[in-house]
Amino acid sequence: MKDHAVTDPISEAIAQSRATPRQTLRATVPAMEDRLYTIHPVLDHGFVRAVDYMGDDSAIVQAARVSYGAGTKKARDDAGLIRYLMRHWHSTPFEMCELKLHVKLPVFVARQWIRHRTANVNEYSARYSILDREFYIPAEDHLAAQSTTNNQGRGQVLEGEEAARVLEILRHDSMRAYDSYEAMLSQDGQQGLARELARMNLPANIYTQWYWKVDLHNLFHFLRLRADAHAQYEIRAYADVICEMVKDWVPAAYAAFEDYRMNGAHLSGKGLDCLRRMLKGEQVSQEGSGMSAGEWREFQALISG
Amino acid sequence: MKDHAVTDPISEAIAQSRATPRQTLRATVPAMEDRLYTIHPVLDHGFVRAVDYMGDDSAIVQAARVSYGAGTKKARDDAGLIRYLMRHWHSTPFEMCELKLHVKLPVFVARQWIRHRTANVNEYSARYSILDREFYIPAEDHLAAQSTTNNQGRGQVLEGEEAARVLEILRHDSMRAYDSYEAMLSQDGQQGLARELARMNLPANIYTQWYWKVDLHNLFHFLRLRADAHAQYEIRAYADVICEMVKDWVPAAYAAFEDYRMNGAHLSGKGLDCLRRMLKGEQVSQEGSGMSAGEWREFQALISG
Amino acid sequence: MKDHAVTDPISEAIAQSRATPRQTLRATVPAMEDRLYTIHPVLDHGFVRAVDYMGDDSAIVQAARVSYGAGTKKARDDAGLIRYLMRHWHSTPFEMCELKLHVKLPVFVARQWIRHRTANVNEYSARYSILDREFYIPAEDHLAAQSTTNNQGRGQVLEGEEAARVLEILRHDSMRAYDSYEAMLSQDGQQGLARELARMNLPANIYTQWYWKVDLHNLFHFLRLRADAHAQYEIRAYADVICEMVKDWVPAAYAAFEDYRMNGAHLSGKGLDCLRRMLKGEQVSQEGSGMSAGEWREFQALISG
Amino acid sequence: MKDHAVTDPISEAIAQSRATPRQTLRATVPAMEDRLYTIHPVLDHGFVRAVDYMGDDSAIVQAARVSYGAGTKKARDDAGLIRYLMRHWHSTPFEMCELKLHVKLPVFVARQWIRHRTANVNEYSARYSILDREFYIPAEDHLAAQSTTNNQGRGQVLEGEEAARVLEILRHDSMRAYDSYEAMLSQDGQQGLARELARMNLPANIYTQWYWKVDLHNLFHFLRLRADAHAQYEIRAYADVICEMVKDWVPAAYAAFEDYRMNGAHLSGKGLDCLRRMLKGEQVSQEGSGMSAGEWREFQALISG
Structure with a gap:
């Protein structure tokens, strides 16, 4: 019953026009070419798909060598230089790579995500357009109780009747809120409420979508916080998929990121x-x-x- | 029945500790001192209150004169220099002033507001804390129909039965969504769903709050877009209140902003x-x-x- | 005697490795492909060359249509939509395109340029490396007198003996400063001063270089200020070359920018x-x-x- | 012979008008009030002086408690909460404090400093105004040789004749460059070269000045990089003075910063x-x-x- 499809005519037109490979002199990463425009499903209706990218591991090295001169060339191979840059917090060479994603995600995830300010965003506007009837309903194994030890954490998975009751509430309230949304918008025998007002009735598990463009340094910052065990599961699900993508795109940079940031630790x-x-x-x-x-x-x- | 009160113990503690004037050598604006910590009501439960400010009209002039040298002093009085800076899009002197606000606002307004990236934000977290049962319900004269000529606009105000029906829906669905939120959170005879999950059931007219800090240049940019006739009424209500505040804080800069940005126009x-x-x-x-x-x-x- | 060549081994390696076209599914602009890696000379030793780009006119339209929905499709053709976005200051769709340039420029131009903060930069480091003996010496027709009416402006071109004297000073002092730089760095019979200190003797007309990456919205902002008649000639020379490049890259966006920003005006x-x-x-x-x-x-x- | 004085009429006017304490309800830090407008000398002619500040340790706590709710109040005292925020990389509460400095510094230091983009700057403009005859000449104990093991580092201090020769070159070339600058600008019997051109003859050890405004989170980032043992001595001299200032301004935040960032370490x-x-x-x-x-x-x- 899951539906991650993109069936609007614009997306289809894009997909078609881009289906034909063209020639370029730019840095190109075959493994990313394979991922382009492909829907990577996340949660029950969400997805991530890469729409464009700029640069590769070599672009990082190239920028670093502008800064540090040709002399660095002999000293170190590319992967070693990238590890050195990561270890010493040199951020600007990583900013030379850029990724553009099309993401479909629940509004409460979008609200966390947007807090990362150094990125470019074009979100679907519910002032202009009518949102679809698509809501995030957690899978049973992600229906967690409030942690008893940590104010912001999750405890054990809910069981039995309580789980059933929660799912029933979420499903029922979502459908009811959407029915009301449609009823208020309807122009059948009435004027119809403005879209920008009607949307206020919709709960935070409704799906939205956006184009999100970010440089690799800021993407790593996002991933370190959001692919972390302390991040809320729902945004982590997106971060995990993006990690796999980045691993294909800039393997040396990702390996350094993984060792120094994801698996590393800070001591006072x-x-x-x-x-x-x-x-x-x-x-x-x-x-x-x-x-x-x-x-x-x-x-x-x-x-x- | 409106409630803009801030009754939590922290806010009260702050208000008290700040009630005692202290001495400072910093730039001080008496009219802003009068506004500090005062609740300015917006919509049915929202508010804006100034928590801190840095700089005044003179701070703009002072920064401009560092750049352009002492020679500019004779040429022009302060208000004239500020008009010149505004006319010629010199943004950096305006960045030398900073305003910090505490704002209570519906989530769908917050979602528009946060798109202004060059600002600092600390929002109430519904992962840590339980949101209050407070929802924005439009006043009757703001219950507008969808515009028939403009995809994102509002048309005439809804009338009679339709208006009544919409208000009934918004009120009822809000209460029902909050009842469900409480029911899912409850630890009475059950584990209780994690807060970070339960919040997804809440609609976009629920109130949140945040601290928002911004420099005057970026604040003017925000006000130009959000105090504009094309902005959605609900965010404009906030922008209008902030305009009044800024007029008291930096009167010369605000006058120039009003003439060049709010009342001005761009020609191709x-x-x-x-x-x-x-x-x-x-x-x-x-x-x-x-x-x-x-x-x-x-x-x-x-x-x- | 002009020298815009890039002869270092790294640049050559890049140029070679990129000489072979590859296949891509990304948005591709043939006119930009022709410009890639090509040196566009500016001033006496400077240059601009495009190293990479992301997106095209369609990427702007595509991002706008995510925001405004499929309904906008019929209403308007692409160029018309782009004009609409520019006229109404919708900046986010233009942020979906990105350009990466390699620039060689005098330090006093670099100091103006870097004030545009929303960009990514990797500059040649004179802490690590030794700068080349290359200085900007103005052509005779750009040797302007101080304006008598405008504190920051240029007046008439200097003539005769005065012009000759200025050129002689600039040339002589540059060479002398570089001789001293080399003398202090030399390890022949002495320890040799640290590079990070020796560089302080070099004047602001010495050339540096950097990688500069920026999105199209911020690039347009840069061009509006720097390709303007009031900008200093030396940075305008760079901006003019970049304008030509952008015209090839995103012709519809550039046409709208030209009409609304370059040729337009603001009224109070x-x-x-x-x-x-x-x-x-x-x-x-x-x-x-x-x-x-x-x-x-x-x-x-x-x-x- | 050192001269850190600020003798221009504008600075004097500011100093006088601000000499009279006023009343405010804003957060006020007595130890910072003592530092306001006071010249803190750095290097031979440079200085740092605080011109304004917003917030204190409590402002950080207050913003954090908006986010995490009143419940956190009992759990922890303020200093403990600040340490927790620092340990877990919560940056937004630190962004709620802001500092404005007036800094006089050599151009080559300014060029490093400006790379920190998230700050507001108004620099003295040599297009409008004539720069003073003030150059940084290192003290003898900072006249270091190029490191033999580290491309960007300093080795031992130069000795004897070599040191004397370097100082002689730096002093002589500075004076000569400034003589030429004056000769080109002179309107005595000639037109006089435009200021924006004449400045190109001045070396990177000439002093400039600016107003620099930054939030505490970004200031800490600056200090971590620039008060570090690997930073170039000349910018570290400024960072060290600012550290002392911040210690007075927000003592609990500074203590956490010192323990986690300055004295801490990162492990892969x-x-x-x-x-x-x-x-x-x-x-x-x-x-x-x-x-x-x-x-x-x-x-x-x-x-x-």
């Missing part, structure tokens, strides 16, 4: 000091660390893995 | 050419203008006022 | 009011206009062309 | 893995670490302190 001065003492064989306790109970707990989790 | 090369010919006494028709029918209509409206 | 509320009165046959004087002497002068110049 | 996934093995008593070598020689060297330096 206090944490670093404790660590050095522990490596010398000293027994360090929370009291001796200068850390609060919360910091100490996080530090312990970090070093024991 | 074609429009300028027509105008010059018309001023010389020539009769110019659409055919002779090089403009499309739509452009010509807008041009005619512009020059006849 | 006061100016608009005067104009309307004049069109009705009224004689309007400065006194009756509400404008200052300076504004009135600019207004008169505007309407008489 | 590989580094973290090695660390965990070492803490369990395993002997880990470069070969077994998966790191390159360079990474391994940096890792060893990090954990041994």
Whole structure:
């Protein structure tokens, strides 16, 4: 029953006109060419698809070498240079690559996503157009209880009757809200409410869509926060799909990102000091660390893995 | 029945701690001091209140004179220099002033507002906290029909039964959605759905709130678009209130903004050419203008006022 | 004696590797393909060359139609829609196109250019590398006197002995500064001063280079300010070359930009009011206009062309 | 012989008008009030002085609590909450504070500084005004040789004759370039070259000045990079002075910044893995670490302190 299809005439026209390969002298990545215009399904009705890209791993290296001169050429191979740039937080060479995505996503996910300001966005406008009857209803294994230990977290998956009740509410309220939306818009025997007003009745699980264009440095920042275990599952589902795409697009940069950002960790001065003492064989306790109970707990989790 | 009150303990603590005037050497604007922390009501439950500001008209002049040197001092008084800066699109001196607002607003207004990227925002998080049962229900005179000539516009105000029906729907669906939200969150005899999930059932007329901080140049850009007659009424209501505030804060800059941006107009090369010919006494028709029918209509409206 | 050549091994390697056309499904513009990697000379040693681009006129239209829905399709052809977007200051669809340039330019031009913040830059680093002995020396017809009426403007071209004297000074001081730079860097019989310090002896007419990547909306903003008659000649020379490039890349967008931004003009509320009165046959004087002497002068110049 | 004075009439007028304390309800920091308008000397002729500020430690907490709700209040004191925000990379609450500085600095420092794009700048314009005869000449203990191991680094301090020769060159070339600048500008018996052209003869150690306004999050980013041991000494001298200022302004935020960013460190996934093995008593070598020689060297330096 899932529907990730793009059936509007514009998208079809684009897809057709782009189906014919053309010649270019620009940096080209065959693995990204394979992904172009392909719908990558996310959640129950959402998707991500790459619409365009600029640059590749070499474009990062090329920009870095403008900055640091030809001398760097011999010193290091490309992947090594990219690792060096990532390790030392050199962000500008990564800004030389750009990705443009077409994304279909629930409004509450869009509201988190848009907080990343350094990107270009064109969103479907519900002032101009009528939204489709498509709502995100979580799959059963993502129907989580409120965490009892973490204000913003999820706890265990809901079970049995409670799960059924929640799904019933979400489905029923979505349909009812959309029925009301249609009833208010209708011009059948009445004037019909303005679209820009009627949309206010629609809940945050309705789907919207947008074009989103971002440079690789800012995309990595987005992915570090949103493909993280602490991100809300629904936006993480999008971030995970984009990670796979980026891995194909700029494999060396993605490998460095994965090692330094996704799998890496940050230590405070206090944490670093404790660590050095522990490596010398000293027994360090929370009291001796200068850390609060919360910091100490996080530090312990970090070093024991 | 309207409720713009801020009754949470944090806001009260702030209000109290700030009630005592302190001494400062910074640029200070008495008329803005009077507005600080005061709730300016907007719509049925919303508000804008100034939380802090930096700079005044003199700060703009001061920054401009760093750039253009002391020689400009004699040439012009402050208001004249500010008009000159506005006329010639010198944006950086206006960036030297900064305003911080606390705003309570419906989610569908927040979604338009956030598109202005060059600002700092801290929004109430419905992942951490439970939203209040407060929804925007339009006043009867703002219950407009869809425009029949403009895809994104409003037409005449709805009347009689249709208006009553729409209000009934909006009120009923809001309450029902909130009942469901509470039912899903409840931990009474069940686990309780995670807040970050339950919120998806809430419609776009629910109120949220945020701190929004912006420099004067970008604030003017926001006001030009959102205090404009083509903006959706609900965001314009906020922009109008902010205009009054800015008029008190930086009166010379606001006067220049009003004359050049709010009351001013932009002409294309074609429009300028027509105008010059018309001023010389020539009769110019659409055919002779090089403009499309739509452009010509807008041009005619512009020059006849 | 002019030298715009790029002879370093990296650039050559890139040029070679890119000489072979590849297949792509992305939006492709044949006229831009012809310009890729080609050196467009500017000033005596500078250049602009396109290194990559993303999108075309259709990408703008496509993004606009995501926002405004399929309904807009019939209403208007692509060029008409692009004119509409430009006329109503819809900036986000233009942000969907991106251009990457390699630019060689004097440092004092780079200092103006970098003020445009919404772009990505990788500049040649004189901390890592040694700069070349290349300085901008104006051609005789650009050797202008200080304007006597405008603090920041240029007056007539210098003549005869004065022109010769200035050129002699610029040439001699440049060479001398570079000799000193080399003498301080030299490790022949001495330690050699750090590059990051030695560079401070070099004047602002030395050439640097960078990769500069920008979206079309921000590029248009740059071109409006820098291809303008009031811009300093040296940066305008770059802007003019980029205009030609953009005209080939996105012809419909460039035509709209030219008509609305380059050839268009902005009127204040006061100016608009005067104009309307004049069109009705009224004689309007400065006194009756509400404008200052300076504004009135600019207004008169505007309407008489 | 050092001269950090600000003797222009505008600065004096500002200083006087601001000398009288006024009353405000805004967040006020006494220790910053003491610093306002005070010249903090940097290098031989440069300075930093605070011109305005917005917010304090409480403003950060207040913004965070809007986001995370009143519930966080009990859990943690303010300093603890600020540490939590810093540890988990929550940037938006820090953006709620803003600082405005007046800075006098050599052009080559300004060129590094301006690369931080998220800030507002008004720089002294050498198109409008004539620059003063003030050049940065390094103190003897900062006259460093080029590093032999690091392309962008400094080695040992130059000694004896070489140091004397370098200082002589820098002083002589600066004076000579300025003499030529004056000779070209002179209108005594000649037209006088345009200021915007004459400035190109001036070397990068000439002083310029600007107003620079930035939010605390972006200021911390600037300070992390520029107060770092790898930053060029001359910009670090400015960053160090600003650090002292920020410590007075927002002491809790600065303490968190110092512990997590200045004294903290980042580990890659590989580094973290090695660390965990070492803490369990395993002997880990470069070969077994998966790191390159360079990474391994940096890792060893990090954990041994």
